[in-house]
Amino acid sequence: xxxxxxxxxxxxxxxxxxxxxxxxxxxxxxxxxxxxxxxxxxxxxxxxxxxxxxxxxxxxxxxxxxxxxxxxxxxxxxxxxxxxxxxxxxxxxxxxxxxxxxxxxxxxxxxxxxxxxxxxxxxxxxxxxxxxxxxxxxxxxxxxxxxxxxxxxxxxxxxxxxxxxxxxxxxxxxxxxxxxxxxxxxxxxxxxxxxxxxxxxxxxxxxxxxxxxxxxxxxxxxxxxxxxx
Numbered sequence: 572x573x574x575x576x577x578x579x580x581x582x583x584x585x586x587x588x589x590x591x592x593x594x595x596x597x598x599x600x601x602x603x604x605x606x607x608x609x610x611x612x613x614x615x616x617x618x619x620x621x622x623x624x625x626x627x628x629x630x631x632x633x634x635x636x637x638x639x640x641x642x643x644x645x646x647x648x649x650x651x652x653x654x655x656x657x658x659x660x661x662x663x664x665x666x667x668x669x670x671x672x673x674x675x676x677x678x679x680x681x682x683x684x685x686x687x688x689x690x691x692x693x694x695x696x697x698x699x700x701x702x703x704x705x706x707x708x709x710x711x712x713x714x715x716x717x718x719x720x721x722x723x724x725x726x727x728x729x730x731x732x733x734x735x736x737x738x739x740x741x742x743x744x745x746x747x748x749x750x751x752x753x754x755x756x757x758x759x760x761x762x763x764x765x766x767x768x769x770x771x772x773x774x775x776x777x778x779x780x781x782x783x784x785x786x787x788x789x790x791x792x793x794x795x796x797x798x799x800x
Contacts, residue, residue: 596709597709598709598710599660599686599688599707599709599710599711600660600661600686602707602708602709603659603660603661603664603709604661604662604663606661607641607661607663607664607667608663617643617647618643618644618646618647618648619643619644619703619704619733620776621703621733621774621776621790621792622644622701622703622731622733623647625731625733625770625792625794626648626651626699626701626731627651629699629729631648631651631652631653632653632654632697632698632699632728633653633654633655633656633696633697633698633699634648634653634654634655634656634697634698634699634700634701635655635656635657635658635692635697635699635700635701635720635723636648636655636656636657636658636700636701636702636703637658637687637700637701637702637705637716637717637720638658638659638660638687638702638703638704638705639657639658639659639664639665639668639682640659640661640664640668641664641667641668641671642657642664642665642667642668642669642671642672642680642682644657644701644703645657645668645672645680645682646668646671646672646675646677646680648680648701649672649677649679649680650677653679653699654679655679655680655681656680656681656682656683656697657680657681657682657683658682658683658685658687658690659682659684659685660684660685660686660687661684662684665682665683665684668680668682669682687716688710688711688712688715688716690716690719691719692719692720692722692723693723694722694723695722695723695724695725695726696723696725697723697724697725697728698724698725698727698728698729699724699728699729699730699731700720700721700723700724700728700729700730700731701731701732701733702717702720702731702732702733703733704733704734704735705717705732705734706734706735706749714758714759717730717732717759718759718761721759721761721766721795721797724797725797726797726798726799726800727796727797727798727799728796728797729769729794729795729796729797730761730766730793730794730795730797731793731794731795732752732755732791732792732793732794733790733791733792733793734749734750734752734755734790734791734793735749735788735789735790735791736749736750736751736752736773736789736790736791750791751771751773751791752770752771752772752773752791752792752793753771754791755771755791755793756768756771756793756795759795761795764798765797765798766795766796766797766798767795767796767798768793768794768795769794769795769796770792770793770794771792771793771794772791772792773789773790773791773792774789774790774792775787775788775789775790776788776790
C-alpha cells in the first residue's frame with residue numbers, strides 16, 4: 572500500500588525531526604554537570620528539613636543517600652552519628668560534597684560518583700536508604716532505582732523517600748515523577764510480607780525561591796520498615 576508522496580515526505584521529515592531532537596537532548600550526566608558547573612553552589616548546603624524530622628527519630632547506623640548532590644543531607648546525617656555514603660551522577664557535585672566534608676572534618680561521610688541507573692547495591696548492607704527530592708527533568712527510572720536501593724536495607728532498617736508532591740501553593744502543576752506518598756508506595760510495590768509502610772503522608776513547608784519570593788511547598792513523605800524474620 573502506497574501513501575501520498577507529500578504525506579510520506581512530511582511523515583519522514585517529522586520522524587527525522589523527532590530523531591534529531593532526541594539526539595540533541597542531553598544525557599543525564601551532561602544535564603547535571605551543566606546544572607552544577609554553571610553555578611558556584613546550587614543548593615543551600617542545609618539538610619532537607621522534612622527528611623531531618625523523619626530520620627532524626629531513628630537510632631544512627633549506616634546509610635546510603637541517593638542523588639546526594641552537594642552533600643547537605645549526608646553531612647547532617649554524619650553530624651547525627653551516622654556513617655553516611657552519598658551517591659550522585661555529577662562529579663562536580665560530589666567534588667563539592669567531599670570538599671565540605673573535609674572542611675568540617677567529617678570522617679564518617681563518603682561520596683561516590685555513580686550512575687544509579689546501572690548501580691547494584693550490596694544486599695542488606697545498610698540500616699537506612701534516603702532519597703530527598705529524587706526527581707529529574709531528564710531520563711531517570713526512579714522506581715527501578717528505588718526498588719534496587721530497597722534491597723540494600725537490612726531487616727529492621729528503613730527506606731525514607733521525600734518527594735515534591737506538587738508545586739507551590741495555588742499551583743496545580745505536577746512535574747517529573749511528582750506523586751503522593753501513597754502513590755509512591757503503590758508504584759514501588761515492595762512485598763507486603765517483608766515491608767511495612769510506617770509513614771505515607773503529605774506535609775506542607777514554607778520555602779523561599781531564588782528570587783526571594785516566599786511560597787508553600789508540599790512534600791510527600793514515605794517511610795518503609797523492612798521487617799525482621
